[in-house]
Amino acid sequence: SGVEQLGNMIAEASTIVPFTGAGISTECGIPDFRSPGGIWTRNRPIPFDEFVASQDARDESWRRRFAMEPTFAAAKPGRGHRALASLYRAGKVPGIITQNIDNLHQSSGFKADAVIELHGNTTYARCIGCSKTYDLSWVKPHFDKTGRAPDCADCGDPVKTATISFGQAMPEDAMLRATELTQHCDLFLAIGSSLVVWPAAGFPMMAKNCGARLVIINNEPTDQDDIADLVIRHDIGETLGPFVGN
Numbered sequence: 001s002g003v004e005q006l007g008n009m010i011a012e013a014s015t016i017v018p019f020t021g022a023g024i025s026t027e028c029g030i031p032d033f034r035s036p037g038g039i040w041t042r043n044r045p046i047p048f049d050e051f052v053a054s055q056d057a058r059d060e061s062w063r064r065r066f067a068m069e070p071t072f073a074a075a076k077p078g079r080g081h082r083a084l085a086s087l088y089r090a091g092k093v094p095g096i097i098t099q100n101i102d103n104l105h106q107s108s109g110f111k112a113d114a115v116i117e118l119h120g121n122t123t124y125a126r127c128i129g130c131s132k133t134y135d136l137s138w139v140k141p142h143f144d145k146t147g148r149a150p151d152c153a154d155c156g157d158p159v160k161t162a163t164i165s166f167g168q169a170m171p172e173d174a175m176l177r178a179t180e181l182t183q184h185c186d187l188f189l190a191i192g193s194s195l196v197v198w199p200a201a202g203f204p205m206m207a208k209n210c211g212a213r214l215v216i217i218n219n220e221p222t223d224q225d226d227i228a229d230l231v232i233r234h235d236i237g238e239t240l241g242p243f244v245g246n
């Protein structure tokens with residue numbers, strides 16, 4: 001199953017950088033994007049320019065977000081999250097790069113500044129003009145009363161979940177820090193991502209190019225399996241369960 005080989009690679013590594021996608025959170029009840037039943041098999045993504053241009057698109061975006069709220073609110077870290085948090089506590093993981101927006105790495109014990117969120121975070125909101133942040137508890141009553149997406153109290157621009165939509169600029173600081181981490185690790189673990197969304201999908205091969213060993217854990221093949229040192233095509237919770245420590 002590759003678990004033993006993974007264990008050896010973890011033992012031999014001094015600096016491990018995990019890189020996660022939606023597959024690590026499916027056992028927590030949060031659907032991924034591209035599997036059967038995934039988010040993009042049910043809803044078309046709303047690109048950033050559409051969100052900016054259309055009140056209807058913004059309303060729809062917030063309707064979807066609040067429809068997901070019970071799922072996000074109930075989600076607890078899974079075995080994958082907990083195993084990575086154990087390696088972090090053991091001092092082997094300086095930081096984690098994630099495409100996920102669900103805040104579960106923080107909940108599992110990573111300090112906020114050790115979680116590099118390439119695609120933002122859906123547990124709070126932000127004005128797209130002035131970047132003022134808002135709790136969802138500010139958005140919710142407004143949305144419930146009017147059925148409409150709110151505008152910023154300070155500058156009047158639209159307020160959006162603090163996530164990155166297609167067509168929206170990547171967070172510069174997160175990209176820089178992810179690059180830095182990737183270039184200075186000796187083991188890179190790509191976990192639960194289809195590796196089709198760029199520039200995020202560039203990190204595994206960047207790690208490989210910089211001399212790290214690359215492990216891909218995903219129950220479906222990816223385009224980068226052929227450059228990996230180890231591919232574990234198996235359930236993440238079962239694969240990482242043995243590495244859940246104290």
Ligand code: OAD
Nearest residue numbers: 021022023026032033034099192193194218219220235236
């Ligand atoms: P995807 O849905 O594209 O890929 C998730 C992968 O995890 C799939 O290949 C699944 O087969 C696999 N998977 C799911 N559950 C698993 C499990 N329990 N064990 C093993 N493998 C499992 O999600 P991402 O790669 O994260 O970005 O998607 C990348 C980006 O696309 C997201 O961050 C999001 C989305 O559009 C934006 O919206 C900008």
Ligand code: ZN
Nearest residue numbers: 127130152155
């Ligand atoms: Zn504003």
